[in-house]
Amino acid sequence: MHETLQAKAYRIIKARLISGEDPQGARISDFALSRQLGISRAPIREAMNRLISERLLVQKAGLGVFVPKPTREEIENLYEVREWLELGALEVVVPGLPVEAISEMQKSCDAIRLMADELEQTGTCLERGKSFARLGEADSTFHLTIMRSTQNSLLLELIQGNRVLEQVWDFGVRIYSADVLHRICDEHIGILEAIKREDLDASRAALREHIRLGRDITLRRFAEESEEALPVS
Template sequence: MELMEKIPRRKQAYQYIQQRILSGDLPAGTQISELALAKEIGMSRMPIREAIRQLEVEGLVRQVPRFGTIVHSLDRSEMAELYEVREALESHAAELIAGHLTGEDKQILSLLCHKIVLVAQELRESGEKMLSPEMMQRFLAADMGFHMVILRASGNRRMMKIVSDLRVLSRIFTAQRETHDLKIVTSVYRFHRRILRAMKRGNGELARYWMREHIRESRRLALESFDRRQAMGDARSALPLALPQDLLEEINQIESGEA
């Protein structure tokens, strides 16, 4: 409670609304009420309004004339563009830091790869075809964490902020919101392992190549997921998965220089 009181009200409101969007409590197309949110959080409408403005700048919500504020729903072309930007920036970051990873970064990246292996092993032993929501959470944390460590190691804070925002958007509207099978989990692990091996060996060109191929594969899966939902009339079949809180906090701290 004391910690919350130290956080500015605008930031409290921003984090609260962002988390509700990411968790699926406020799905795409939902109208956002400043008054209702103010009552939920227990504050005036001013910080709510400021938080909504920030979320609008970041693309999570948009203003619709004569209707109000709604949670933004990406179309197919916007989604493809997100992945194109990620491909350019993240492949550059992987090439940039190849041969320059600290011992700590190498250890963390190896650990995150191992966590994906553990999820794959657990899925095999369960006899199920798809990840459970709890396994999916751990997989997403390891997957996103891997990319965030590489971006952080690049030292380019602006690039990290841009990609963080893009990952927040793509996390809401893509295949990452649908549970994964063993084939997808194994594919992600293999890409991560190849990227890490290339960076450890100082082969920037190969690190760039594998990162580019990894994001292109993610883009393909995301667009296939989008097409399936469109064919089903956008049925609410996606899992309500929130981003891990530690990663959310890191993303939110980037802009303020606290990370």
């Protein structure tokens, strides 16, 4: 299927936002993007307007279009909505999550564990950017598999939009060590094991703790960056 110029521009700009290539507060110029991507300004403007409607970009009157810098309240609201949606999905799929879905979630856990092992062996860390894609894909697979299993397309659309906002608004860990990836994997396995036992209460508790830990890390980093931005008296 042929990809329109607007769709191509949307895909590329969105990927740049998720990877952090265009950081929070950065001004997004349709003229600069047109030159960089070799696409005329009209489809780029259309793509930018779509991203504005999805809250991934923000229009400031008289100033231009920028990557948003969320407030503490917006971050708290984002994680609160995520918790409602994902815990609600568990109510639908536990018990009775299909074997295929459980297998897919296990594969995502295995992928994250493999990445953690690779970091240990090489003594390196995973930095936010293009190399982040593997982790983001594995993490999304785990969570979105639960949502898809509800067979509720609106619910899936809402959580997908929520997760993209979470990545673009990320104030959390920018460098992931092997220990961080092992922790994420351990938390996912705890959720999955409870689902396998068809223990709704335990799976909800494990998922709630997982989401809130991510929220707390993000809010802590937000506070640190806010303090760094304060002028020196």
